[in-house]
Amino acid sequence: MKLKIITDPNPILRQPTKEVVNFDMELQNLIDNMVETMRKNQGVGLAAPQVENDKKIVVLEHDVEVDNEETLYKPFPLTIVCNPIIKSKSTKKVKMVEGCLSFPGIFTVIKRPKDVVIEGQDRYGKKIEIDVEKFQSRVLQHEIDHLNSTLLSDHMREMDIVFFGTGDFAVYALEYLNNDPQYIIKKVFTNSKKSKVRGKNVDNNQVKQFAKKHNINVKEVDDINSEESVTMLKTIKPEFGVVVDFGQIIKKEVIEIPKLGILNVHPSLLPKHRGPTPIQNTILSDDKNAGVSIIKIDEGVDSGPILAQNEFKLKDSHNFEILSDYLSKLGASLLIDILPYYIAGEIKPEAQNEKDASYSKLIIKEDGRVGFDTKGEEVHRKVLALNPWPGVFVEIDGKRIKITATHLDEENKLVIERVKPEGKSEMNYEDYLRGDKNELTFRE
Ligand code: CO
Numbered sequence: 002m003k004l005k006i007i008t009d010p011n012p013i014l015r016q017p018t019k020e021v022v023n024f025d026m027e028l029q030n031l032i033d034n035m036v037e038t039m040r041k042n043q044g045v046g047l048a049a050p051q052v053e054n055d056k057k058i059v060v061l062e063h064d065v066e067v068d069n070e071e072t073l074y075k076p077f078p079l080t081i082v083c084n085p086i087i088k089s090k091s092t093k094k095v096k097m098v099e100g101c102l103s104f105p106g107i108f109t110v111i112k113r114p115k116d117v118v119i120e121g122q123d124r125y126g127k128k129i130e131i132d133v134e135k136f137q138s139r140v141l142q143h144e145i146d147h148l149n150s151t152l153l154s155d156h157m158r159e160m161d162i163v164f165f166g167t168g169d170f171a172v173y174a175l176e177y178l179n180n181d182p183q184y185i186i187k188k189v190f191t192n193s194k195k196s197k198v199r200g201k202n203v204d205n206n207q208v209k210q211f212a213k214k215h216n217i218n219v220k221e222v223d224d225i226n227s228e229e230s231v232t233m234l235k236t237i238k239p240e241f242g243v244v245v246d247f248g249q250i251i252k253k254e255v256i257e258i259p260k261l262g263i264l265n266v267h268p269s270l271l272p273k274h275r276g277p278t279p280i281q282n283t284i285l286s287d288d289k290n291a292g293v294s295i296i297k298i299d300e301g302v303d304s305g306p307i308l309a310q311n312e313f314k315l316k317d318s319h320n321f322e323i324l325s326d327y328l329s330k331l332g333a334s335l336l337i338d339i340l341p342y343y344i345a346g347e348i349k350p351e352a353q354n355e356k357d358a359s360y361s362k363l364i365i366k367e368d369g370r371v372g373f374d375t376k377g378e379e380v381h382r383k384v385l386a387l388n389p390w391p392g393v394f395v396e397i398d399g400k401r402i403k404i405t406a407t408h409l410d411e412e413n414k415l416v417i418e419r420v421k422p423e424g425k426s427e428m429n430y431e432d433y434l435r436g437d438k439n440e441l442t443f444r445e
Pocket of ligand 1: 147
């Protein structure tokens, strides 16, 4: 029977545990249920308090990285220990990333003795001694912690970090970092430039608003490389920084302040589409795949070594807004997933292949212009990539007609869905034609 796993916070996880005395049928049932529960949750170990039982019992998989057959006790395909105690441990300690079924989604780096010798009893009460190393030693120590009311969070080391972000694309990364208890965001640096909406300066900086809402210290800066910013960063002494859609070039002096460098979430499969408009460029280039990269920044433009990438097939329904939102979430979760491994030194950043590099450039209003000699497919890609800004338009008799929604039919021919003639509101293409207008036809 699969049992319910207690998740933190819950006082049950902190209750003292009792010695197993009766090795009876009830105990055998409990152990079988614990094994089933562990396996159905894809765990590698489980302790009794996690299934709301106060006995000193741990179960763990033992065929993960077993390479010391002589010393390993394995009468079953599993290791089951009742009343375990750590008899001795190596003085050598190692760092490893750990998770826990009682802390879903949380992974953290923990330093523990490399090898341990455990004394206890098997499921029938027979005395056993287990000499384990590597992964198994790790899991056993973690499970014995549970019997002593020690949890993953007690081992968690809080790290001071800083975040640099301005655009909406940065918000998920900031949110995910803020939700993870091991990262303390000491300061968010954001671009102080306000965006212009219809000629007026409007402050719609979502990064700043998120920070304020969650009581994170936020600082608007014109120049992150200024003496003031550098001094501020040196005072914070961040272990690492994260930069997402910041809008300013970060120079060497700043890059070198955090011990583990500054990581960047970039919405393209680097080295493709470096520069300011990777998402639009991915769509305009008619790429087969889109994706995100996590890099450790250097002084160049998106040229730093790659820590991780995640890619997926680009679909015809992926316009800029959909793709941007999706990549933003994907990038944020990839960042959170790899961070503990990067901190533990298990990920070695890999240099980008300069030969394959391509660059996106800033988009200007004129990029949205199409003529009747433009290919229909290209018009469609532009409609996907360049809405809501700058939009796509044709000019007839000095008046602009914006094309706001299109698709390609089965023969790859352009079908216009919606338009917005100059000075009028957006309308269905059929309604536009009913106004005695000529069809907008493009090259096939
Ligand atoms: Co656990």
